[in-house]
Amino acid sequence: MGGVLSRLLSSEREPEEARFEERLRPSRLSEFVGQRRVKEKLSIFIEAARVRSEALDHCLFYGPSGLGKTTLAHIIANELGVSCCDTSGPALEKPGDLAGILTSLSDGDVLFIDEVHRLPRAVEEYLYSAMEDFSLSIVLDKGPGARSVRLSLPYFTLVAATTRAGLLSPAFRSRFGIAERLDYYSPEDIHRILIRSARILSVELTEAAGAEIAGRSRGTPRIANRLLRRIRDFALVRSDGRITKTVALDALSLFQIDEFGLGEMDKRILVTIVEKFSGGPVGLSTIAVSVGEDAGTIEEVYEPYLILRGFIARTPKGRIATPLAYKHLGRSPEGPGLFK
Ligand SMILES: Nc1ncnc2c1ncn2[C@@H]1O[C@H](COP(=O)(O)OP(=O)(O)OP(=O)(O)O)[C@@H](O)[C@H]1O
Ligand SMILES: [Mg+2]
Known part of the structure; x- marks a missing residue:
């Protein structure tokens, strides 16, 4: 079973894995477990934006993979009752790609840019005026007749996520009104996530089994959910489908994940x-x-x-x-x- 952990850690997702994650992804702030301070601040900013009928400040979420950055971006759009347009740094190759997306948004919408550290510099600089003045200058015509016109944009909220905040330029970082680092979760919070996931998946998970899996999930919700999924399969084939502590321990030892979650x-x-x-x-x-x-x-x-x-x-x-x-x-x- 070599390499189970490296697959658990991977941020690559096959379509089936992606569907599984989608099923377990909380859609409201109240379902988002842990990260108490981040949640509290966001709930205040979201409420204020709603009361004032204004777009929420641009948000940057950073921290290790699988801790809930993408989840929070979608929760923000849901809580605001607006649409979320998903893209990523590498997908926005030219300023024109960004212009196309920005002009298609409506007032208040969320534009989510994942892996924002991979945004080409030219696109990043083009984003500055969009973030600050909600306008873009576009160049019409080529050669001597070229002229630039200002195009006003809807009041959107940029939500950006990265695992490599250190690679962002200070100028870019400073343009986010809200910047939050997500940290590893406590075993107790991971246990709560496992209980929630087990309920959604209709699998029986005993208290002791949940605690055991939580302790080996590296403080990471994605790993906890992936472990739960594999142990659920193990329980079905090797036992009666219920995840008891014995079943969990047998599965974890087969997967070579030790008591610290090290592989x-x-x-x-x-x-x-x-x-x-x-x-x-x-x-x-x-x-x-x-x-x-x-x-x-x-x-x-x-x-x-x-x-x-x-x-x-x-x-x-x-x-x-x-x-x-x-x-x-x-x-x-x-x-x-x-x-x-
Ligand atoms: N606070 C949370 N409460 C419950 N479930 C969570 C929480 N955070 C994350 N999850 C679960 O973990 C999975 C991974 O979260 P998400 O995709 O948001 O991570 P990420 O930070 O965007 O990772 P990456 O950097 O790899 O893109 C989600 O499918 C979700 O089900
Ligand atoms: Mg993500």
Whole structure:
């Protein structure tokens, strides 16, 4: 069952997976579990925009994959009672692509741009006047007769999402009135999400099983839901369909997801730092070559959780393994490992 976790972590979705996610996606703010402060602020801004009949300020959501950025964009449109037009940074290749979309919106609509860090610079700059003055200048004709005309746009709300906020230019970031970072969820919140999902899927999930799965979901709703789906299959085939703690533990051990939610790649990373580089410090690109994974994926997908749980730390000289990493691998930081 190698690689189960890497598929659980992937932000790529096959059509069936996408349909499954859609089914479990909350559509109202009240169903959105956790992220209490973000929710509270949004509910105030949304209510104010509604009372004043104005468009909501532009919003930027950033943070690791699977934490609810796309979900929030759609919730905002739903709560405002407006349409949401979905696009993404790489899809907007030329300023003309953006102009086409912007002119098709109605007052108050939400324009959702996913992966906004991949927006070409020329399109980003073109977006500035749209965000600020709700106008665009377009150039008519070519050559000496070329002239530019101002086109006014509907009062739209841009909702942008990114896993790489650091790649956005300060000028762009400053144009968002609302910018919220989504953080990993507590095991309790993930448990609540699992209970909600199990109800929607009509699968019986015991309290103890839910808590067990929650603890191994890396604080990430998408991973929790994907694990639930796989364990549901396991329960159906190997048992009577109910997800009890025993069933969950058997499935999780088959999928090689340990009690911290770490999978094979995480362990490879830890073992590399500990064994090949004596605990570090070691640079990201060196780790990447050693474990055979892309450096960007390690930095974006694996490392944040390993840091969050205190298995590795970042230093100016590179990554180091913490005593907890040694303990988890059953080794001692001082000498040859117990299980070597
Ligand atoms: N707070 C939440 N409450 C309940 N379910 C949630 C919550 N956040 C996310 N989910 C579930 O997790 C899934 C993934 O969320 P979403 O697609 O919004 O993540 P994302 O941040 O946009 O990820 P990516 O960066 O990969 O695009 C959704 O289908 C939704 O069902
Ligand atoms: Mg998304």
